[in-house]
Amino acid sequence: MIAIPNLRALQGLAGEKLPPMAFDYYSGGADDEITLRENEAAYGRIRILPHMLVDVSVVERHTTVLGRRVAMPVLAAPTAFHGLAHPDGELATARAAAEAGTIFVLSTLSNTDVEAVVPAYDAAAGPGAPGVWFQLYLYKDRAATRALVERVEAAGCRALVLTVDAPVIGRRERDEKNRFGLPAGLTVRNMVAHGYGTLASPDEGSGLAHYVATMLDTSQSWKDVEWLAGITRLPIVVKGILRASDGRRAKEAGVAALVVSNHGGRQLDGVPATIDALEPIVAEVGAELEVLVDGGVRRGTDVLKALALGARAVLVGRPLLWGLALGGQAGARAVYSVLERELVQAMMLSGVPTIGAIRRDLVKQAWQIPGRSKAELAPP
Ligand SMILES: Cc1cc2nc3c(=O)[nH]c(=O)nc-3n(C[C@H](O)[C@H](O)[C@H](O)COP(=O)(O)O)c2cc1C
Secondary structure, three states: OOOOOOHHHHHHHHHHHOOHHHHHHHHOOOOOOHHHHHHHHHHOOEEEOOOOOOOOOOOEOOEEEOOEEEOOOEEEOOOOOHHHOOOOHHHHHHHHHHHHOOOEEEOOOOOOOHHHHHHHHHHHOOOOOOOEEEEEOOEOOHHHHHHHHHHHHHHOOOOEEEEOOOOOOOOOHHHHHHOOOOOOOOOOHHHHHHOOOOOOOOOOOOHHHHHHHHHEOOOOOHHHHHHHHHHOOOOEEEEEEOOHHHHHHHHHOOOOEEEEOOHHHOOOOOOOOHHHHHHHHHHHHOOOOEEEEEOOOOOHHHHHHHHHOOOOOEEEOHHHHHHHHHHHHHHHHHHHHHHHHHHHHHHHHHOOOEHHHOOHHHEEEHHHOOOOOHHHHOOO
8 A cells, every 4th residue: 555645745746757748748737727726726715614522433434426325425537548657547547446435437538448447447346336437528420429338338337427628628738848649559549449549749739639629529519418318328427517507408408417627627727616616506406416526626625625515526636647657556546545534534523424414504615704804815
């Protein structure tokens, strides 16, 4: 087992180990990276109002997501190209999620076939493990997209996560400078069979930006959510919602859950921190849909805050990549252990011994605490 002090310290350690092109790809955001910084900063503006003298001798951190038990309300966010961090790539991160008793979301842009990832997860999982979900991008080539969905179902994935915040890729200047591409031996593995497996370093700009611009569908709309629902029997989770009105639209389109996400600050720079966007969406559709959130979750107290504001669970992106880079499967596993330990401690100190006991009145924005002015504490 790898000893990790906390998740923030991991990024620096991974930076010493990863080639600069991979580190920049994993860590970077779009444009000025305002939203990237804001995702973490916004958690720092939320205050916890703990209950005292509550028996916390037994703390239960398990919950359910889409009807399946997860050992804690922390899932693996879909992230591309785990092969840049470790030769075991997505096999390692899937096994780590299985060991932690939670859901692994495999990206369309993985370096490993979905048909290999699901059995690796299942072999590492205990009985009743919640399984693998598949994150889908819509390709212009609908026949290929459909064939991919059929493979994902046949492979045993339990939900489709449709990412809706990337009709084009955000402008990631670090990747442009590095002429980001996949090194020899790595491909967009799931798409090799469909003719879209290559992502090489271009003469200029980012190879990923070029790939997305040529392959993915800029015409995607709500109609396509209905199209997808018509070709799959899997529940659909829409990822990338930031407005209550879009939450409502997703509900009307028949989706099973939402992920409030800004793609880790990698798409439109200047959008709010996801934890600030969460509450109005929960108010609109939280009674009808499970609402998850990702972006900037780095502490057990962040998980507690997200749940208090109405999230069913959170997803974690970059820290798992740092763990993977540092120690493969054990490194990613250690990330879950740190979050689990911190969450349990936060629950004990807050007087909430079960996930169900975490309620809206557990948190306040810092500026709502008497004596602090909004101007003093508002975001810059
Ligand atoms: C390196 C990297 C690759 C990503 N690739 C994808 C992807 O392929 N599909 C997707 O829906 N989201 C992708 N995301 C976004 C994540 O799913 C998630 O929204 C974000 O990482 C959460 O923020 P965090 O990294 O601060 O935890 C990626 C994020 C990173 C950092």
